[in-house]
Amino acid sequence: MDRANHPQHGGNRRYWAERYGFHESEMVDLSTGINPHGWSVPAIPAEVWQRLPESDTDLLKIAADYYGTETLLPVAGSQAAIQTLPRLRTFSRVAVLDPSYSEHMRGWELAGHEVLKIGSDQIESLLPGLDVLVLVNPNNPTGELFSREELLRWHQQLADRGGWLVVDEAFMDATPEHSLCMLDRPRTGLIILRSLGKFFGLAGIRSGFVFATPIFLERMERLLGPWSLSHPAQWATKQVLCDHSWQSEMRDRLVVESGRLSELLRSAGLSPEGGSSLFQWLTTPQAAAITNSLAEQGVLIRLFKESSSIRFGLPGSANEWERLESALSGAELLRDVA
Template sequence: MKLSDGAIAAVDHGGSLGRASALFPHAPQPFVDLSTGINPHSYPLFDLPATALSRLPEAARLHELAKVAADAYGAPSALHVAAAPGTQILLPRVASLVSPGRALVLGPTYAEHARAAAIAGHAVAEVEDVEALAAADLAIVVNPNNPDGRVVSRERLLRLAGDLRAKGGLLVVDEAFMDVGPHVESLAGDVGQGGIVVLRSFGKFFGLAGLRLGFALSDTLTVESLETQFGPWAVAGPALEYGIRALADSGWQADMRRRLAEDAARLDALFARFGIPVAGGTTLFRYLQMPDAGGLFSALGERGILLRHFADRPQVLRAGLPGRQEEWQRLESALAGWDARRDDSAREIAR
């Protein structure tokens, strides 16, 4: 599927409560926002040193963050890690590492990759076959995929990277959800080979999306090129402090992975009670595919429960995890209301 010039225009994403209020003006407030894949159980907040706000960030602190991130993600060393204020700002910069040519995105997936590649001057198209990506100058894979959780094996990605590298191309693997994915499929440890950029998001798994922190893992020359573009002080002091502490906290991470797995299983069971099939996802979000996805989105929205819907895929929804018990109860009540209304409609048709 070829993408038009409109690919450069930003599209709607989850997490916009202002848009939710406009869509559902009479919904009870506050919304239970399940439209993102952000962990509702955030890393514990702590008191920042005053210097994190009053002074410009020290280069040594940035290097410490890179080292901790390399250890956490499995990159060869700190020299293979470029830290940035969120992965979003990295997308067009990474796409610009290759001269404008043909960019192929394994889809359907997160729309911002196609937009960023178009901004960088590439002719962008979406493909559904991994092998088709070998024809690209710039190939982009989200792994695990957003929104369906599809995972491409490390072996297949390394073969693809080799094919691209042989002709001066680049493979970009967005591992934003690999914190809860199969770590053996990560390419973080392979970036030293060249021709590979792995993106890692901090805010999703650690539940601190507003902090704006992300990483590009690659060979040392590519990392140096990206850091030159950023210039000094690209990562704010508070993000440095949280990144260093949270990425080094392996105990919290292991406990959180278990908790998220339990929550995802609980959400699947709740959907199953009301006949809603879960077709995939990760433990941070569930992927729903059903004929009446639009009806479910609207019915829950009217009750203050916001899911992620997709204008180009009307039979698909993505549901994040509720956090507090009150949010679980509101979701259950909203699903019961939708189910009752569906039963009433079926009886009317039967008459």
């Protein structure tokens, strides 16, 4: 398989470790934006592994309490929804924020739609000619946060002519007060995606939710088919969404650690231009060279080639903080950036 022909994402630590001559365990992976202090999943009862997943009213009630709405559909992570949504529309003109999560653009292109890459400053002018607008909020990797008021205004303009606003809130759990999930009612043409991968640090269970009108969710459920969310994923999702004390403590902790990361980068001559509680982001003409230099020292970050930008996730231990600081100090080219 030629990796050059596939979209690049964070992770793939084994591949990058081999490329740079490290054992996988020696690499500090800061490339994903996943919470390094993820919720610790307790032992899962044996029967959960042995039974097919069923419709679980407790899961729906717990999720409705956490997200603030009952119009939801459990899915195998937001990726399942991203791949399914384009199949629910006839040919459309779709705008996707750039830079952003590349799978959104890929999904709509593979389904045969016309896809435009746009910057956030182009939304207002291009909106009248669009059928679908896809945003990540807060955006990955820039951290740009769109207000509820402007999102609803854009949605209304699209919905008036049968269009959609798709909002991917994968990084919203650290700032739930900005979510669109807690609107007074579901709205036709507004689709919101959530995932347990980032804030909860549970990317491996592939669990998430789609929020939309009941009619739309019925269409999506029929296309997804049975057993879209595994029984272990359902079980773990119920436990973590009920752990309110962990959620509150983690939100406070991530704010502190994200600030620490920002200061560390600034001290190395790299000034973040955006970010969230889980990552820091900046543009630089030397983005590729910095990424390579850090990887040669066993520290993996996320490179965005087209925008010449880099994203740093949070280190997960004292040793990883030290490794990052050392790698930044050891990168000769950073002296020219400062």
